[in-house]
Amino acid sequence: MDRLFFVRYLDELQKIMSENREYLIDLDFVVGDGDLGLTMSDGFLAAYQAGKDYPETDIGKMLYSAGKAMSSAVPSTMGTLMASGLMEAGKVLKGKTEIENEDIATFFMAYEEGVMNRGKAKVGEKTFLDGLDPAVEAMKASFAEGDELSVVAQKAVRAAREGFEKTTTMIAVHGRAATRGEASRSLKDPGAAVALLMMIALQKTV
């Protein structure tokens, strides 16, 4: 696979964020300021366009530039976090013009690393990571078992969905939701919903 795989993935990402714009706005209105649907659809659209138009074959550089485009388009908290994920993945995959299936796990591990470094959040604190981390773990285990790509993606979606639903057992410690303390527990985390959508977009890409 070459860079076109990630261009297709970015395309699926921008489509799914746009299709779920109202859903994300509604989720975010409960705990934040309600702009998540806009920042995710605008941000991934900018990332897709930058990736599609990137003139070189280096996959890492392409992802880095997609991340930068996203950070410029949507410098909100969540926009910057998602951009940081793309940029970190870009750094890790820099120099590659071809990837193996397993590099998809490398991409998401780096993405998670980038988001963690920027946001200083940990798994279990009711954030995007609580959707992404179980998916990355499921993906790694599935690759280790020698599953084919479609099965890997399917397992990642399932794990992300479970992770997203489990956020209703957690107390928020970051962002505006954190000011609610215990009252934040029963709410679904909009960031984890974004992680689930990212996995569904992967399933559509492979």
Place this chain on the structure above:
Amino acid sequence: MKKVINKPENYVIEMLEGLYIAHPDLITYTDNDPHCLVSVNKKEGKVGIATGGGSGHLPLFLGYVGKGMLDGCSVGDVFQSPSAEQMLAVTKEINHGAGVLYIYGNYNGDIFNFDMAAEMADMEENIRVESIVAGEDVASAGPSAPGESNKRRGVAGIVFVFKCAGAAADAMLDLDSVKRVAQKAADNVRTMGVALTPCTVPRVGKPGFEIAEDEMEIGMGIHGETGIRKGKLETADQIVEEMLEKVVKDLPYERGDKVAVLINGLGATTLDEQYIVTRKVDEFLKGKGIGVHRYYVGEYVTSLEMAGFSISLLKLDEELTHYLDAPAQTPFFVQL
């Protein structure tokens, strides 16, 4: 919404255009982007100081770029962070060979973008960047334990940090020394505010929160973040007393200390009222045996048309006094 504006979506860009028209001798912009403001005054070998954040707080941030204070500033939409790329553009323009210090308020969106900009400056441009995150609103969170990150919001006290760091950079101190002075100012400043009316983001068109006609909210943040107490509006003297009791206890400021005081209007509170506040602040501090080196009274950090004010105290030592008293000339801050 009742504002003197044209189209709400042009609010920030038209404000910026006006600012450049009025102050061509002090400020301009870089990267063909009016959101990336820089001082026209350049000094080779001087540490560059940059800030940034959302619009809607004038004179913060833009108004403090000029001689003896800041060298550059990027601003985003109302109450929204500028992008890391915009911060990077400013960073490149104000680096005069001695590195750049970022001084900004403790808000996630700003932190994420300034951190990203600092990484880009290092990786792509080879510019050394250091950062000071100011958070001194005693109503926003408790003091942080050693090793724990500061959870307090950054509000008007950041102006003292700008002033002291700006003067230190102007005296040609190196990056580590300017950072040390900035950190010292940030560590010795505390603020508390009170809001009487809410504010409206132009593109939203209605207030983001409510304060009843006869009520106030002590400790409310400059974007309408929840304060520590909502209650019936009291007299100026009562409000000042409640706020200063908490501020003085927090650092603490003690008998024999010398401080600078910033009485800051949030946007719709008159200067008359601010001076009524000043009178009580002085009486209170005298009662505590705390000496005031100088007062700053006026609008320094606003929250659109919010009514209310904040009080900031900066505990001074010889070094901070020296830098605080140094001359400065920016669109909104002139000190001879």
